Amino acid sequence: MSNRLFVALDTPELDKARALASKVRHHVGGIKLGLEFFMANGRSGVRDMAELGLPIFLDLKLHDIPNTVAKAIMALRGLDPAILTVHAAGGRAMLEDAKAAAPLGTKVVAVTTLTSLDGADLKSIGCSGDPHEQVLRLTELARDAGVDGVVCSGEEVAAAHKLWPKGFFVVPGVRPAGGVVGDQKRVVTPRAAVNAGASILVIGRPITQAEDPDLAAREIAGTL
């Protein structure tokens, strides 16, 4: 992928998403649409955004029993996003069925441990080990289940890449040096994420909430 920067357009407003995408389109390699966009705009909204001609990453983070996830993915047929997310914690059978249900051209990527969680959060939901161990455990599971890659933070991507040299690694929780971290807890800079082995970076607010999103995207892309 020539430009590894995917912009997260986290808004329910189609017009706003379209306007932002038009502003940054020359500095990003793709567009990430998440739950808030999909809940508000559905399939037609995704189709609308695809008209810009950039790859679409549909970040729905599906997590349910295997049959339900597979049927949900089949119901997306026709949209054929470049990338689609499911939660690795759904387990091996769910990951296998998700991959089998997805169109050939769609990379199915498993979320390992949300970048908004730290060790204390994991402990509070009953997970033993720190985020690093949890990411590696779920990376092995995703690899063995036959999906295309994982989502992890820039703090774990080098170790995950070592476990799975042919995997596709999506890294959110990325902030330019000194940027506002917000609700993210495991954060690295764009350059550090790429150096550690990220296949693509997902960056939202540092671009979409900047005074000049076009300039912010250009500056970030320039550091990669």
Ligand SMILES: O=c1ccn([C@@H]2O[C@H](COP(=O)(O)O)[C@@H](O)[C@H]2O)c(=O)[nH]1
């Ligand atoms: O572990 C994860 C998985 C997905 N995300 C998504 O990435 C973007 C990050 O947005 P920022 O504004 O740059 O924080 C957002 O759409 C999340 O849903 C993540 O952050 N962490």
